[in-house]
Amino acid sequence: MNNINDIVLPVLIAFGISVVLSPIIIPFLKKLKFGQFVRDDGPESHLKKSGTPTMGGLIILVSIIVTSVFYIKDYPEIVPVLFATLGFGLVGFLDDYIKVVMKRSMGLRAWQKMVGQFVVTAVFAYYMYAHTDLGTEMIIPFMDKTVDVGNIYYAFMFIVILGTVNGANFTDGLDGLASSVTVLIATFFTVAAIGLGSGVAPITCATVGSLLGFLVYNVYPARVFMGDTGSLALGGFVASTAYVLQMPLIILLVAFIYFAEVLSVMIQVVYFKKTGKRIFKMAPIHHHFELCGWPETKVVSIFSIVTAILCFIGILAI
DSSP, X not given: OOOTHHHHHHHHHHHHHHHHHHXXXXXXXXXXXXXXXXXXXXXXXXXXXXXXXXXXXXXHHXXXXXXXXXXXXXXXXXXXXXXXXXXXXXXXXXXXXXXXXXXXXXXXXXXXXXXXXXXXXXXXXHHHHHHOOOTTEEEETTTTEEEXXXXXXXXXXXXXXXXXXXXXXXXXXXXXXXXXXXXXXXXXXXXXXXXXXXXXHHHHHHHXXXXXXXXXXXXXXXXXXXXXXXXXXXXXXXXXXXXXXXXXXXXXXXXXXXXHHHHHHHHHHHHHHHHSOOSSSSSSHHHHHHHTTOOHHHXXXXXXXXXXXXXXXXXXXX
């Protein structure tokens, strides 16, 4: 990508759409009573968030879609990333819709959500196999080389994508947390995409712009939440972009917060079932720090700082 306009403009377009769309969509969500359901067993400070409009991920998705339309003809490489982002966003939308409209607090049943995620991953895997020439090679961070892992590549893809998507979902628990962490990851991928000349920079730039615009309304105290519509979409974006750039292993580094969030839930559940005790005061781990006395804004700031440092290391790693 040699044209600077194809780097800067997607950020500005998506940011503009997000900022303009938010004050239109937020009152609409309020009018429809699409308010956030807050768990009674969560941190007490979160009870005041009940009723805050959710499904704001629609703002993020529309910003990315509209911006991508301008570039998809010249940059067909963004197609699989756009599909994964929208596909997982649709699964999240169905989950949110059932929660807030049909008033079923748990949303989609666990197996339904998993089937939806599995289908999106399978279609993405087929597209990568049949319609790209990327093959089954992966960049090994810090080693300046690629390794062809053969058919293991596709089995590994399901683990990485589903893990990343659900990690992003668990990260969305504090005002601005998922947005702040993911905008840094998207910035990392933008730098990597430009450096590798992969052709996906327009959609990584669009994601940066859309999240910056969304953060105007999502920072503490949030006027809107992204819901599963946004968090699953962002997880799909991160995982699919990593695969198009042939660097899925880098997710463990730059998206470490995702990994820590989902791992904390797994550890908590397994340990509680075996011992009847909890390792963390509450999982996902951002709630643990809240219950340790950290203000919500401090948790978001520290997690974002950690992500920024890891993204910088990630640039050095590739």
